Amino acid sequence: MTEVAGDPPSETGGEKTQLRVGRLVKAHGLKGAIKLELYTDDPEGRFVPGAVFTLQVPESSPWHGKPLTVREFRWMNSHAVAFFEGVEDRDAAEELIRAILWIDQDPAVVPVEEDAWFDHQLVGLDAVRDGQIIGRVIRVEHFPAQDLLVIRTESDDEVLVPFVKAIVPEVDVSQGRVILTPPAGLLEELVDSDDSGSEEAETPADQS
Structure with missing residues (x-):
């Protein structure tokens, strides 16, 4: 599946629908680049410079409650890689690993991408x-x-x-x-268990 929308990962007030578009999976190089796991069929459209994401991170993360803004997006050896504002080195990039990226989405708009x-x-x-x-x-x-x-x-x-x-x-x-x-x-608890009961009922009792 690709993009899936849900509730915002943090309390921001008001009704809002957000769309999950990626996850930060690995620091790349020494200048703050991070490899992305993409949940969108349009990465070039989602990760344009200036695009702002809401982060789903643990409360203990220094990025909790902060937005993340794209500085540059590129492909490196078929891997999606992005640079973000305020992430200037590998140590800063490591703080964001496993973060999920969400963007605001108008709930009245129906996704146009396949399987979204x-x-x-x-x-x-x-x-x-x-x-x-x-x-x-x-x-x-x-x-x-x-x-x-x-x-x-x-x-x-x-x-x-x-x-x-x-x-x-x-x-x-x-x-x-x-x-x-x-x-x-996976759904074995849904299997009709009446068979075992009927089998016992059909078994004749010993008569001596």
Whole structure:
């Protein structure tokens, strides 16, 4: 999946939708450059000089609550690399590793990129496996490694499903559903357990 929108990572007041577009993964060189893991199909458009990001970092980080502004974006050996204002050396770059980058997004604007959705578009969709509705998406959790769909099942359990193409091959907002093809075991609590009970019922009792 690519860009996914959600709630802002910090309390800023007012209603706001933000779009997650990248993660800082590794310091590059000695002049403050940082390699990016991209969550957008338009990096040149998102990382233009002067673009300002909200940072998702731990509260203990010196960058907590501060914006991050792009100074330069380039490709180095097929890797996306960016320079940011106030990040002048490798030590400063290391302080930002694993930070997630968010930008403000008008909630009325629908993403135009393929495989890009806002949280509010996903919440409420039926979760369908093998043609059967097994639950409903109640929220989206955003983590550095990946996003997770939180699905409330018919039995009122919550199941975390990695929001990746292999497991969620189709999102059909117009039809109100997401199609799931989970690996064995991921949703095993949903398997009908009545078989074991009926098997016992069919077993004749010993009569002597």
